[in-house]
Amino acid sequence: MTLSKSLIRQSHFLGTKIRNLRKRNHLTMEDLSARCIRINPEYAPSVSYLSMIERGKRVPSIDMLEVIAEVFQKDPAWFLDDEPAHEDITPDKGNRGGISGMALEPSFLFSKDILQIAIPEMLSQTGITGRQFAHLLIRAHQESHQNHFPDLERAAEEVGLKRLNLSAQDLMDIARSMGLTIRWISRAPQDVVDELGVSAKQVVTSFFEPPGSIFLNEILRDYPTRLKYDLAVYIGHCVLHSKEGLKSVLSVGHTNSWESHPEQSSSSELNSKDILQAWRDFESSFFAGALLCPKVPFRQLLDRNGYEIGVHKKAGVSPSVAMRRMTVVSPYPHWHYFDAYGQNKLKAVYRGNGIPLPWGNMRKVNDPCQHWAVFRRLSEPQSASSAQISILHVGDEPRIYCCESMNMTDPAGNERVLCAGIDLNPAIDAQGGHSRAIAEELKALCVKNGGSAPIPSHIKREFTTIAKILNINWVERGLYSDARVICSRGAVCPRQPSCYQRCGDNGGSEEF
Numbered sequence: 001m002t003l004s005k006s007l008i009r010q011s012h013f014l015g016t017k018i019r020n021l022r023k024r025n026h027l028t029m030e031d032l033s034a035r036c037i038r039i040n041p042e043y044a045p046s047v048s049y050l051s052m053i054e055r056g057k058r059v060p061s062i063d064m065l066e067v068i069a070e071v072f073q074k075d076p077a078w079f080l081d082d083e084p085a086h087e088d089i090t091p092d093k094g095n096r097g098g099i100s101g102m103a104l105e106p107s108f109l110f111s112k113d114i115l116q117i118a119i120p121e122m123l124s125q126t127g128i129t130g131r132q133f134a135h136l137l138i139r140a141h142q143e144s145h146q147n148h149f150p151d152l153e154r155a156a157e158e159v160g161l162k163r164l165n166l167s168a169q170d171l172m173d174i175a176r177s178m179g180l181t182i183r184w185i186s187r188a189p190q191d192v193v194d195e196l197g198v199s200a201k202q203v204v205t206s207f208f209e210p211p212g213s214i215f216l217n218e219i220l221r222d223y224p225t226r227l228k229y230d231l232a233v234y235i236g237h238c239v240l241h242s243k244e245g246l247k248s249v250l251s252v253g254h255t256n257s258w259e260s261h262p263e264q265s266s267s268s269e270l271n272s273k274d275i276l277q278a279w280r281d282f283e284s285s286f287f288a289g290a291l292l293c294p295k296v297p298f299r300q301l302l303d304r305n306g307y308e309i310g311v312h313k314k315a316g317v318s319p320s321v322a323m324r325r326m327t328v329v330s331p332y333p334h335w336h337y338f339d340a341y342g343q344n345k346l347k348a349v350y351r352g353n354g355i356p357l358p359w360g361n362m363r364k365v366n367d368p369c370q371h372w373a374v375f376r377r378l379s380e381p382q383s384a385s386s387a388q389i390s391i392l393h394v395g396d397e398p399r400i401y402c403c404e405s406m407n408m409t410d411p412a413g414n415e416r417v418l419c420a421g422i423d424l425n426p427a428i429d430a431q432g433g434h435s436r437a438i439a440e441e442l443k444a445l446c447v448k449n450g451g452s453a454p455i456p457s458h459i460k461r462e463f464t465t466i467a468k469i470l471n472i473n474w475v476e477r478g479l480y481s482d483a484r485v486i487c488s489r490g491a492v493c494p495r496q497p498s499c500y501q502r503c504g505d506n507g508g509s510e511e512f
Contacts, residue, residue: 010080011059012106017079019054021072029054035071043067056107120270128362130270134278135361139349142282146352147328147335149286155239156290164297165316168224171231178238180212187217201412202253206230208237223411225318226252229288236287241280248281252410292317293325302326306473309385309404309420319406320348323420327352332470334423336403340374341416353423355401356394356488369487370499371451373405377417381407387478389455389463390486391443393494398439400424404474422475427466438462442483443494451495452482 022032029047036044043063045053052058060068062076069076104110123133159174160166172182187204205226206216214234220227230250237248293315305311307330312322320339327335327350336355339348344359351357358372359365368375373388385406391398403421410416425435438459445453455463460479467475487493 007062007065007080008059010082012056012081012108014059014065014079014081015054015056015107016103016105018050018068021074022054025072032068032071036067039070040067123270126362130274131278132362133270134275137275138279138282143351143354146333147350149283152240152283152286153290153295156236156287157294159235159239160291160294162294162297164294164301165314166228166292167316168227168231171228171235175214175231175235175238178212178235180214180234180238182214182216184218185215187219201414202251203412204249204251205411206234206250208234208248212238219411225312225316225321226411228292228316229318229321232288232291233281233284235291236284237280240283240287248277248284252412253414289321289325289328292321293329295329298325299329299331302329303471306471308473309406309418319408320418323418324348324350326420332422332427334426336401336421336423338374338419339416340378340419341414342378343368343375347416353401354394355392355399355421355423358486358488365489367489367491369489369493371484371486373403373421374417374419377405377407377419378415381415383407385474386481387474388481389478389483391439391446391483392486392488393443393492394488397436398443400428400435400439400442402472402475402478404478422470422472424463424466424475427470428462431462431465431469433462443485446483446485447494447496451499452484455479455483 022029027035029050033045033047033050040063043061044067045060045064049058053060065076065079069079108114119133122128123130163170175182203219204217205220206214208214214231216227216230220230233250234248298315301311301315305314307326309319309323312319315322317325323337327337334353335350336353337348337350338346338358340346344361344364346357346359346361349357358374359368370376370379371390373386373390376388377386385404387402387404390401390403392401393399401421401423403419405417405419408416408418425439428435428438442453442455442459445456463479464476467473467479485494493499
């Protein structure tokens with residue numbers, strides 16, 4: 001076998017291919033080095049040298065590459081640059097969920113120094129603010145960990161002693177025991193227009209001023225669950241960050257409290273202090289959920305009530321806190337959660353199952369799919385929650401989702417839709433079923449019938465089994481409504497005829 005003498009010019013993806021291949025075969029660097037030694041000790045890489053190869057710091061000789069290639073039963077030429085397959089250079093994220101990863105290759109273009117220059121330029125040219133980028137970084141971190149942060153859970157349990165349904169007075173007592181002072185203020189909702197031109201109401205519900213003053217808006221007297229959440233957040237700040245940090249503001253309205261503080265201007269500058277503050281606010285928000293809905297007792301409550309959304313009343317929390325905590329405490333890991341004000345305005349997102357977004361916060365979408373449950377509830381508010389079975393093409397396969405959605409009005413007077421859902425494919429496969437075949441059959445049936453169709457009895461039986469195993473009542477309830485085909489964008493609408501023209505003509509309005 002003859003390789004080009006200019007091996008160094010063809011090795012930009014070599015280290016990444018070796019690393020991904022090694023990990024997919026569940027080998028440590030010690031394992032791979034030992035196997036190379038058994039083949040040819042003269043040209044086998046040491047563990048330290050193998051580490052440098054994988055990080056792109058060294059290029060192996062042709063003889064060494066041949067030894068590594070023999071371990072994996074590959075032609076040495078496979079490791080070189082010619083048309084690398086995407087899966088060969090993209091890290092395997094396993095079942096950690098979230099948005100699909102990308103290959104940071106060739107590594108010399110994705111070095112820390114280059115990224116430090118390129119990312120601010122990208123933000124400046126696209127109009128994305130530094131705080132929005134912080135939001136994306138934190139969400140990706142949250143999704144890659146599938147919402148599991150044991151240290152934050154433990155910190156909350158030490159304060160709340162795993163008590164469920166703490167009262168507002170309980171939380172005030174905890175805050176005062178930490179040396180925090182609570183004061184009431186009066187602030188009316190104000191009209192705001194966000195960066196996409198969407199008008200809404202916004203109200204500052206509370207704010208914290210170091211070293212230990214909590215200011216609560218009088219409006220919270222009428223919203224006890226929001227009052228408890230705000231208090232829990234500030235207790236989190238006190239426990240996790242020793243009352244340090246900038247003035248922290250919590251608000252309701254179109255802007256997320258840690259994505260864009262209402263009293264601060266937005267810029268595309270990537271400020272490390274802003275990112276640190278955003279991270280601290282995320283930790284405190286997660287702490288608040290864990291304090292109000294401690295993991296074990298809240299999971300037991302959900303189990304007794306079949307994960308119904310109405311369980312939030314028994315827990316003494318808002319529906320949004322209860323639904324977000326479902327994604328954490330459930331033993332089933334494949335959840336998603338949306339909190340939406342309207343098209344292009346998601347207050348909160350969690351995608352532990354990697355479901356594509358129907359839209360984003362940073363640009364107008366002119367062809368949103370109108371058939372997502374969250375869209376339908378925005379256009380046709382209902383008093384009760386509702387379940388929907390959906391089929392969505394993700395990557396190269398159709399996936400089946402079930403979600404439960406509900407309408408609510410926030411303290412500022414804005415209408416919102418909360419939506420919690422799960423990916424059914426892993427549950428079907430775990431029972432020995434064939435999720436892809438079922439999804440293909442259901443998708444074909446829906447497309448044939450104009451985009452939605454009743455679920456056939458044999459698929460109903462399979463889904464009923466899954467619902468009972470997962471103990472999620474709304475999965476079973478969703479079987480009695482038509483399944484719907486949804487898409488990530490109207491341009492890839494699978495319906496016949498396609499509804500893309502209708503979506504496109506709408507121009508991205510919120511009529512759906």
